[in-house]
Amino acid sequence: MNIQRLTSLRDFYKKQLLEDTIPFWFPRSIDWEYGGYLLMRDQDGSLIDDDKAVWIQGRAAWTLSTLVNTFGKNEMWLNGAKNGIDFLNKHCFDTDGQMFFHVTRQGEGIRKRRYYFSETFAVIAHAAYAKASGDESAAQKARELFGKCLQYATNPTLLPAKFTNTRPTRAIGVPMIMMNTAQQLRETIGDERCDVWIETWIQEIEQYFVKDDIRCVMESVALDGSIIEHIDGRTLNPGHAIEGAWFILHEARYRNNDPHLIELGCKMLDYMWERGWDKEHGGILYFRDVYDKPVQEYWQDMKFWWPHNETIIATLLAYLMTGNEKYAQWHQMVHNYAYQHFHDPINGEWFGYLHRDGSLAQTAKGNLFKGPFHLPRQEWYCYKILNDFLEKENKTSAVDF
Amino acid sequence: MNIQRLTSLRDFYKKQLLEDTIPFWFPRSIDWEYGGYLLMRDQDGSLIDDDKAVWIQGRAAWTLSTLVNTFGKNEMWLNGAKNGIDFLNKHCFDTDGQMFFHVTRQGEGIRKRRYYFSETFAVIAHAAYAKASGDESAAQKARELFGKCLQYATNPTLLPAKFTNTRPTRAIGVPMIMMNTAQQLRETIGDERCDVWIETWIQEIEQYFVKDDIRCVMESVALDGSIIEHIDGRTLNPGHAIEGAWFILHEARYRNNDPHLIELGCKMLDYMWERGWDKEHGGILYFRDVYDKPVQEYWQDMKFWWPHNETIIATLLAYLMTGNEKYAQWHQMVHNYAYQHFHDPINGEWFGYLHRDGSLAQTAKGNLFKGPFHLPRQEWYCYKILNDFLEKENKTSAVDF
Numbered sequence: 001m002n003i004q005r006l007t008s009l010r011d012f013y014k015k016q017l018l019e020d021t022i023p024f025w026f027p028r029s030i031d032w033e034y035g036g037y038l039l040m041r042d043q044d045g046s047l048i049d050d051d052k053a054v055w056i057q058g059r060a061a062w063t064l065s066t067l068v069n070t071f072g073k074n075e076m077w078l079n080g081a082k083n084g085i086d087f088l089n090k091h092c093f094d095t096d097g098q099m100f101f102h103v104t105r106q107g108e109g110i111r112k113r114r115y116y117f118s119e120t121f122a123v124i125a126h127a128a129y130a131k132a133s134g135d136e137s138a139a140q141k142a143r144e145l146f147g148k149c150l151q152y153a154t155n156p157t158l159l160p161a162k163f164t165n166t167r168p169t170r171a172i173g174v175p176m177i178m179m180n181t182a183q184q185l186r187e188t189i190g191d192e193r194c195d196v197w198i199e200t201w202i203q204e205i206e207q208y209f210v211k212d213d214i215r216c217v218m219e220s221v222a223l224d225g226s227i228i229e230h231i232d233g234r235t236l237n238p239g240h241a242i243e244g245a246w247f248i249l250h251e252a253r254y255r256n257n258d259p260h261l262i263e264l265g266c267k268m269l270d271y272m273w274e275r276g277w278d279k280e281h282g283g284i285l286y287f288r289d290v291y292d293k294p295v296q297e298y299w300q301d302m303k304f305w306w307p308h309n310e311t312i313i314a315t316l317l318a319y320l321m322t323g324n325e326k327y328a329q330w331h332q333m334v335h336n337y338a339y340q341h342f343h344d345p346i347n348g349e350w351f352g353y354l355h356r357d358g359s360l361a362q363t364a365k366g367n368l369f370k371g372p373f374h375l376p377r378q379e380w381y382c383y384k385i386l387n388d389f390l391e392k393e394n395k396t397s398a399v400d401f
Numbered sequence: 402m403n404i405q406r407l408t409s410l411r412d413f414y415k416k417q418l419l420e421d422t423i424p425f426w427f428p429r430s431i432d433w434e435y436g437g438y439l440l441m442r443d444q445d446g447s448l449i450d451d452d453k454a455v456w457i458q459g460r461a462a463w464t465l466s467t468l469v470n471t472f473g474k475n476e477m478w479l480n481g482a483k484n485g486i487d488f489l490n491k492h493c494f495d496t497d498g499q500m501f502f503h504v505t506r507q508g509e510g511i512r513k514r515r516y517y518f519s520e521t522f523a524v525i526a527h528a529a530y531a532k533a534s535g536d537e538s539a540a541q542k543a544r545e546l547f548g549k550c551l552q553y554a555t556n557p558t559l560l561p562a563k564f565t566n567t568r569p570t571r572a573i574g575v576p577m578i579m580m581n582t583a584q585q586l587r588e589t590i591g592d593e594r595c596d597v598w599i600e601t602w603i604q605e606i607e608q609y610f611v612k613d614d615i616r617c618v619m620e621s622v623a624l625d626g627s628i629i630e631h632i633d634g635r636t637l638n639p640g641h642a643i644e645g646a647w648f649i650l651h652e653a654r655y656r657n658n659d660p661h662l663i664e665l666g667c668k669m670l671d672y673m674w675e676r677g678w679d680k681e682h683g684g685i686l687y688f689r690d691v692y693d694k695p696v697q698e699y700w701q702d703m704k705f706w707w708p709h710n711e712t713i714i715a716t717l718l719a720y721l722m723t724g725n726e727k728y729a730q731w732h733q734m735v736h737n738y739a740y741q742h743f744h745d746p747i748n749g750e751w752f753g754y755l756h757r758d759g760s761l762a763q764t765a766k767g768n769l770f771k772g773p774f775h776l777p778r779q780e781w782y783c784y785k786i787l788n789d790f791l792e793k794e795n796k797t798s799a800v801d802f
């Protein structure tokens with residue numbers, strides 16, 4: 001890609017973020033009456049449900065704070081972020097200290113889950129908000145909650161188990177979410193624990209989940225990293241593994257283009273592009289079986305919005321870090337597929353769920369799992385890495401002159 | 402439908418059951434080495450996974466026993482049924498008395514769930530096997546387990562809760578599964594508790610879930626029967642409600658064609674045919690929103706095999722009990738759709754999962770949730786009610802002579 005193309009891509013992502021994606025959600029979703037956000041919305045923005053999904057409450061507060069941290073102060077963004085942070089702290093923790101997964105508009109708990117993703121998203125929300133606002137208590141809370149996540153991650157018996165100990169497994173979700181949480185924490189308010197832990201999680205991913213012999217990133221494995229020859233154990237999530245790839249490329253960039261991490265991130269992307277890209281219809285398939293056997297989950301061949309966000313980031317980052325034109329091509333393929341099929345030119349934002357053939361399966365823009373996160377994060381992150389790249393190019397050119 | 406058509410339908414279902422569906426599964430799925438059945442199979446019958454789903458272990462033992470009870474003694478069926486019953490008793494109960502949901506081939510527990518469907522399917526398996534074999538200990542076990550299900554059904558605090566008490570709900574699944582379990586128990590080995598309980602559950606369904614004003618059967622409601630205006634509360638499962646309709650029509654038939662129950666069952670079928678039948682592509686849609694808003698579950702517009710089994714039964718039973726030609730037409734529509742789209746003429750049995758447009762989504766014939774149950778039950782039940790109807794017609798004609 002030449003400088004002109006990179007510049008126009010940078011401007012495209014910024015414009016989409018600020019003039020299409022964010023205006024779909026804000027300010028109308030900020031619930032000034034009860035706190036937090038009203039995010040479960042149909043294609044035209046009408047409210048489907050006034051319940052609040054705790055993951056998405058945290059993610060939305062992160063998004064608003066990150067806008068401030070990137071583009072400068074804006075009252076609506078900052079006050080909106082505070083509205084979410086306050087709601088999380090007032091209503092989203094159960095009396096036992098664990099966070100809820102799903103609460104009512106007023107903040108009464110409906111459901112907890114046997115995971116701690118509510119907590120990880122609360123960490124990044126508090127950290128980004130602390131940076132945006134300078135609020136030291138939010139920074140404290142981010143660090144405290146990160147400590148709690150570390151406890152959950154290293155001591156699985158703290159939460160009720162879904163499975164017996166008959167077939168112990170490792171899931172890639174744990175090192176991945178923790179790595180990204182630590183990266184966010186480090187790069188907003190700083191935390192001395194992060195670097196060592198990030199290195200540990202990357203080693204865990206490389207050692208146990210990345211299979212060079214079969215060119216694959218596993219979603220779960222036995223404790224020793226071997227493939228569990230049952231339906232669940234064979235199930236791959238290409239979009240998720242590709243998200244892991246760009247977390248690692250991000251780390252490579254943070255470490256001054258560490259060549260080993262560039263190689264690791266790129267091969268994870270390569271392996272899962274080969275397995276996830278739908279050669280017949282385009283787009284990233286949701287689940288695949290490592291040996292192409294049938295998958296249990298019913299929506300296995302649907303196209304969801306978020307794997308496309310992750311793949312747009314991963315291919316662009318891989319291209320900018322390696323200059324390999326293959327990644328520029330892949331980036332264009334997934335970018336074009338996604339903005340042609342998911343983007344809603346009438347009301348803004350993206351639809352979430354397509355059939356395999358690219359036709360629309362349903363119209364929700366927000367629900368228990370979709371909200372202002374993957375798409376704005378993609379547009380923000382791509383804008384940022386392109387802008388950094390172009391600024392550096394510019395400086396280099398200036399020196400050359 | 403004339404007698405000729407009804408006779409040919411009866412013969413079709415019997416032939417499909419005994420020459421197409423059952424031979425796909427048995428004898429090859431009977432695990433003589435470790436007990437139980439190996440049922441997770443791809444389209445050609447090859448094994449995907451040797452784990453055992455406890456629901457399906459019970460259902461398969463019920464199916465084999467029911468074949469004996471319907472078509473007479475057959476060593477493979479009877480020994481196969483015993484193999485499943487023994488595996489359930491030896492391996493599928495945890496030390497706390499609750500049944501597992503998922504075990505290994507050898508019978509080690511992998512997962513329990515916060516439901517008691519493993520138990521209800523174990524009841525019908527033991528009851529049908531007790532009738533087939535004359536084994537009094539199996540009859541005892543069926544009655545004992547039914548008592549346990551009654552405790553779970555009337556005292557939800559016995560199992561861990563998935564939700565808090567913020568928004569208490571009733572789910573139609575409880576009275577439905579319990580009604581059918583009681584019907585099976587009553588009609589195989591007899592149990593004095595059944596009639597009263599069945600009446601209670603029918604009243605619960607009629608009072609709380611059937612909404613004449615909006616022509617709808619709800620899947621879940623508030624304790625007072627009002628509609629819960631949130632995504633989950635609005636979600637309808639037409640195939641499930643239609644299954645409930647035929648359980649009630651079955652009861653009407655048991656009670657000498659009780660006119661009130663015929664009316665109730667038929668209107669449940671009417672309401673949910675209107676909401677579930679896909680006028681564009683044919684087939685029964687999986688989930689619908691009561692107000693046509695987006696549904697949370699991703700596979701909401703897919704076509705699954707089992708709602709078609711339930712609708713084939715319900716429309717045929719409604720036709721035979723009322724003579725209303727509308728039901729004969731619906732029966733033909735759903736029968737033709739299903740046998741054209743789900744049936745695998747090459748390897749036998751049905752595929753489980755189609756896209757909305759009727760194209761195949763994946764090839765599994767058996768997995769954690771699909772096995773030898775809904776399809777053989779449909780073919781068996783339709784054969785039986787047609788055979789009973791034709792025998793009665795025959796007698797009436799003989800008297801007329």
